[in-house]
Amino acid sequence: MFQRAVVFLVTVFLICPAGLQAAAVEEMQAGYSYMQIDRTDFPDLYLSNPYLRGDAVWMVQARLRELKYYDKEPDGIYDFATREAVSLFQVAHGLEDTGIVTKPVWEALMFGEGNVSCLAAEAGDNTRRQRILIIVDVATRRLTLYEDEKEVAQYPVAVGKSKTPTPLGEWKIVHKGLHWGGGFGTRWMGLNVPWGVYGIHGTNNPGSIGTYASHGCIRMFNQHVEELYPRVPLGTRVKIVENGRLYPEDLNPVTLKKNAVGQKVVYVQSRLKELGLEFDRADGRFGNMTELAVKYFQVWHGMEPTGVVDEDTYRALGMI
Secondary structure, X not given: OXXXXXXXXXXXXXXXXXXXXXXXXXXXXXXXXXXXXXXXXXXXXXXXXXXXXXXXXHHHHHHHHHOOOOOOOOOOEOOHHHHHHHHHHHHHOOOOOOOOEOHHHHHHXXXXXXXXXXXXXXOOOHHHHHHEEEEEEOOOOEEXXXXXOEEEEEEEOEEEOOOOXXXXXXXXXXXXXXXXXXHHOOEEEEEOOOOOOEEEEOOOOHHHOOOEEEOOOEXXXXXXXXXXXXXXXXXXXXXXXXXXXXXXXXXXXXOEOOOOEOHHHHHHHHHHHHOOOOOOOOOOEOOHHXXXXXXXXXXXXXXXXXXXXXXXXXXXXXXX
16 A cells, blocks of 8 residues: 555656645545654654644644744644745745754744734833742642732643653743644743743643643643733743752752753752852753852862762752
């Protein structure tokens, strides 16, 4: 059957116009299972046979639709129309026109300029941003909203499964979207996590709320996320913890140095903040300030100031 399918495709592409090519391939797709891509770690997305489908594709389509590059309702299937929309976006943003969603394309889509669907009053509202804080505790599966350090609302949420955990750290809301649909519900608030696409959003599976069910995002009942959405401007701080902490007790040490990115960088940053040595956010980016804090700690403890977090440094930090 595979050989017949290949011959069929070759014939179609040799003799048929582009529109008929797309229709023929879509018809053939019906006989094949789809490849599911639900990961949030900037997975590569591209036109394939069988088509890729899943939450990752849905996010790309929803964002492209907001930016007016895609005029269909998102369906989570990376088809010819999706590839064309990605290509148009790449051309408009000075990216290589491949029709493939790579990490740079993800970053331009989710973290770049041109965020839309935001309340007009939010522009430049720095004072309001600084007064508001969201804390999500993945252990209790609760989201709490604070204003001027006072709790003003609390909601049950679903968080990441053990294989796809919700990222601990100190983040910001960098993108807000309306009506993404499907598993993202009626509202989306994207976070600036450097190793993937994560956000606070609604759901079409309300039975999952209160459980470990997501691929790392924070799910809310649609009515709750609709209440929260207008109360939090772009730039709002979001702190994600586990039992009130930013690092676990059973840490498996991995050597870290400048330019490292990831969850374990958050753990080290949060411990340095506890010791009063790190003043930036625990945002998973090992930059100049984190390196300086590590060196200062090492000197303080009679160690060679390498700025590298090795096993001896973890031990001195009291993390292992």
